[in-house]
Amino acid sequence: MPLRDDTSPPQPPAPMRPARPTRVASAAARATLREEPARPARTNDPERTMAEILAAATQEFAAKGLDGARIDAIADATRTSKRMIYYYFGSKEKLYRTVLEEAYRRMRETEAGLHLADQPPEAALARLVDFTFEHHWQNQDYIRLVMTENILRGEYLAQSRIIQKLNVPAIAAIRELYERGVADGVFRAGLDALDLHASISALCFFNVSNQHTFDLIFKRDGSTPRALAARRASIVDMILRHVRA
Amino acid sequence: MPLRDDTSPPQPPAPMRPARPTRVASAAARATLREEPARPARTNDPERTMAEILAAATQEFAAKGLDGARIDAIADATRTSKRMIYYYFGSKEKLYRTVLEEAYRRMRETEAGLHLADQPPEAALARLVDFTFEHHWQNQDYIRLVMTENILRGEYLAQSRIIQKLNVPAIAAIRELYERGVADGVFRAGLDALDLHASISALCFFNVSNQHTFDLIFKRDGSTPRALAARRASIVDMILRHVRA
Amino acid sequence: MPLRDDTSPPQPPAPMRPARPTRVASAAARATLREEPARPARTNDPERTMAEILAAATQEFAAKGLDGARIDAIADATRTSKRMIYYYFGSKEKLYRTVLEEAYRRMRETEAGLHLADQPPEAALARLVDFTFEHHWQNQDYIRLVMTENILRGEYLAQSRIIQKLNVPAIAAIRELYERGVADGVFRAGLDALDLHASISALCFFNVSNQHTFDLIFKRDGSTPRALAARRASIVDMILRHVRA
Amino acid sequence: MPLRDDTSPPQPPAPMRPARPTRVASAAARATLREEPARPARTNDPERTMAEILAAATQEFAAKGLDGARIDAIADATRTSKRMIYYYFGSKEKLYRTVLEEAYRRMRETEAGLHLADQPPEAALARLVDFTFEHHWQNQDYIRLVMTENILRGEYLAQSRIIQKLNVPAIAAIRELYERGVADGVFRAGLDALDLHASISALCFFNVSNQHTFDLIFKRDGSTPRALAARRASIVDMILRHVRA
DNA sequence: CATGAATGAGGCTTCATTCAT
DNA sequence: CATGAATGAAGCCTCATTCAT
DSSP states (O other): OOOOSSOOOOOOOOOSOOOOOOHHHHHHHHHHHOSOOOOOOOOOOHHHHHHHHHHHHHHHHHHHHHHHOOHHHHHHTSSSOHHHHHHHHOSHHHHHHHHHHHHHHHHHHHHHTOOGGGSOHHHHHHHHHHHHHHHHHHOHHHHHHHHHHHHTTTHHHHHOTTGGGTTHHHHHHHHHHHHHHHHHTSBOSSOOHHHHHHHHHHHHHHHHHTHHHHHHHTTOOTTSHHHHHHHHHHHHHHHHHHHBO | OOOOSSOOOOOOOOOSSOOOOOOOGGGGGGGGSTTOOOOOOOOOOHHHHHHHHHHHHHHHHHHHHHHHOOHHHHHHTSSSOHHHHHHHHOSHHHHHHHHHHHHHHHHHHHHHTOOGGGSOHHHHHHHHHHHHHHHHHHOHHHHHHHHHHHHTTTHHHHHOTTGGGTTHHHHHHHHHHHHHHHHHTSBOSSOOHHHHHHHHHHHHHHHHHTHHHHHHHHTOOTTSHHHHHHHHHHHHHHHHHHHBO | OOOOSSOOOOOOOOOSOOOOOOHHHHHHHHHHHOSOOOOOOOOOOHHHHHHHHHHHHHHHHHHHHHHHOOHHHHHHTSSSOHHHHHHHHOSHHHHHHHHHHHHHHHHHHHHHTOOGGGSOHHHHHHHHHHHHHHHHHHOHHHHHHHHHHHHTTTHHHHHOTTGGGTTHHHHHHHHHHHHHHHHHTSBOSSOOHHHHHHHHHHHHHHHHHTHHHHHHHTTOOTTSHHHHHHHHHHHHHHHHHHHBO | OOOOSSOOOOOOOOOSSOOOOOOOGGGGGGGGSTTOOOOOOOOOOHHHHHHHHHHHHHHHHHHHHHHHOOHHHHHHTSSSOHHHHHHHHOSHHHHHHHHHHHHHHHHHHHHHTOOGGGSOHHHHHHHHHHHHHHHHHHOHHHHHHHHHHHHTTTHHHHHOTTGGGTTHHHHHHHHHHHHHHHHHTSBOSSOOHHHHHHHHHHHHHHHHHTHHHHHHHTTOOTTSHHHHHHHHHHHHHHHHHHHBO
16 A cells, blocks of 8 residues: 555445436347356355455445435446355345454555554555545545444444454554653643544545535535645644644 | 633544434324335435435544445434435445535635734744644544544545635644734744644654553553643644744 | 318317426525416306316317326316316316217307208208318317217216217218118219218227327328318218219 | 127127136046145146136236236136246246247137138138137137227237237238239229228227227217127228228 | 415335345 | 245335315
8 A cells, every 4th residue: 555645536426326227128139039147157166256245235235325325226336146246145244244353354444554663653654544535535445334333333343352352552652752752852741642543544544535515515526636735734734733843 | 613721532433333212203294104114214405414424424434444344333323215325426435426515615614714813923833732632632532533544645635626725724724823923923933834733743643543552552541631631731832832933 | 160171271280288387496495585477367157267277178178088187187277276166067077078068069050050951962961071071170179079989988978868869960960961862863872971970980080089190100291281182082082082972 | 710790799709807717527536635725736747737827817917907907806717826926927027928829829729710712802801800809709808908009009019029920921911812802803903901901900909998988988888799799890890891892 | 366385195216124045 | 056036025106185274
């Protein structure tokens, strides 16, 4: 996850409502053609099949939320059938939970890759904010899954045993960084690491999550490289001013 | 719109299925009609009927999002029938759009009630942030509607002609306030009012929107008066440090 | 009811599905405008109101059939409200029956206006066929009502007392005409007047009733003046050859 | 497709709600599964399921038209559920279109079975008219579907790609037949084959399509073998006189 | 006479899920 | 493992009709 100097365009937002082709066509066609068409062939590789389903499901749930997502749409985006989804994941809700877990897991993994201890506190904090801003912008699916989960009041996250274990490092890294800064005399004392984390998250998250309504209301385009760079710089600056001694 | 010194407990998150309110007392008029069965009581007051539907719909859409909401649930929370929803609003999506428009309209109206020009810039800005934080926390339905609309990529907000007119004042007030501060020498120059607004919004919005996942992951309760007060103070401080000369 | 030499274009087929404007607009508008708009004013003329309703209903039933017709659409095409339809006609079905009766009555009246006895048999028969062809083409609403009624297997016509009385003249006129021709030696004997009437009706009716499928299948346009004139001439010729001695 | 000398009684007009056929005898296969509840018996034979739906839909649409038809009624006349109709046909309108296409296809197939080239022109023409008369009387469902489609102004036929290809033979056969007759000197020259086809169709179609109103108005029963034979003879005669040299 | 508001019943359609092979 | 066929429950929406004023 390299940290680029310029904000490159994000993943293209998935098209709104991909019309699922009616069954009629194929059924009617078969009636006349009288032979089974070339199906994508079975995988026979459970790992891969599951991964494929998860990828498709991630996209669909991120695009439409839990209630808006369609099992059919997920199946159609896969080389397997709807039956496999139930075979491997049991239900729509369990699939959603797995998608959510995977998204969080990947995020934490990424965070762990940041080596903030290598740099002086101020540079490390700048890098952290910068990275978070970029990461959120590049991973809009993740952001949207978190939005969805909050619409659901955290119902499924609460059910997940897995997640509640791999999240400590994130806050620990920030705390360590902050305390190092205080010790060095570059950061002022008395701040709460969790509060700091909340601020960084809020600023970076909102930039993705609320982009549509914000842009519409203020009739602007916040997704241009220039706008993103300006916003990112502003956020980094704000956080640094906030903690600086 | 008094600004309290302490953060009072927020509106209780609406119960999933708000219990239908017990029959209103004004049923005394019924006394003339002997032995009428327990029918829902015909309002014949369109204004009220529409308002009642809108209120129920606001709750339901805020609670579940557009796709999760159920027209039946909305009707059940009303003294009218499902049929009337279609009589007045035409479709689920049009009802949702109206709910969204009303929510934005109320929010803007509230903002207009703030008289920031009466105070010195720094106090006015503090008041603005403070107010925004409080207002968002007190109006979680509004926040959730905006979240839902962003999940829908602003599809319905984009359709609304009404909304795109009453939102200029918000940013104008901030700009005026900021420029006054610069002129007074208390704010540093070179900042963008819209960027400032984005920061305030992000910090206050996230505090409501992401509370569930945030609390779950960090195993804390951010909704206690103490936690809210601390967070609010931190945000006010951060914004002030950001703009101070 | 002049008999033209050339086939003029028929009444324009009513547009397929006139979208009834949703109520929302007006209801929402009222909420802001706060005063009743200028309504078309009440007629206070029952005769005229009924006639207006019947006219609108004739169009709607002819355009869509009994089941396809919408009471709302009829009301909207009138200066009165839906309530008046029920006030004057009791139900959709009774309204339909009345429309049907009126259509038949007008048709018979028209037929009675033909003075076939004034001319020699062959010319009179030619005129009759010619007239029927024209009349059917010019009164497509009537044709479509008869089609609809046949789809309903004559259910409503069977209920109508009124109709079963004014229809004898039609066949009587043909019979008289035919017998005059036989007496004159220009028509061959042994034919049945009702059978003759059936043939004339069939040829002229089909030209209107089946125009859409016929034109589509044979990729032609049977509604041009040229095509109509040719078809009319062919039918007249066929009938005359059929009866000529 | 034998050509009978006498007009046999037609198919009984389908009962409004065709009673669901008593469970088929082949339920013997059930013997292995002990104590299964009375479920509709899962076919798992798509070909058959589709065919069954189409058959029921043909009846229903022919009986009531597009708007009058009920999806529930169609489902009830089938061993499958309403859900399967949507599984295979997507929507009521698509089902209707398919029914229409199938009806036309069967009709054209039947026509193709007539070997008019084997006989001398006059006999062949007589046979053609005779056959058409019989065929229309025997296939009232087809007639009624065409009536319905004309009430809809050919909206669905226009959408069908399939149909517009298999209908040329019909008119080609007549043209060939007519030209043979002209060459033989038994038919007069100068007629248009399409016009001739229109006349035959009109006379035979009307005999079915308008039977209800016609019989009611003239207080007769045109469906007796005697009446049908007389009418058929009259039509054959009329067409032959029309073309004879 | 006239009107806008209101309604119950029923229509079409969709969805997550399971069964038979 | 995998698939196409099948399904019950429920969702949104419409319609003819009636009520209160």
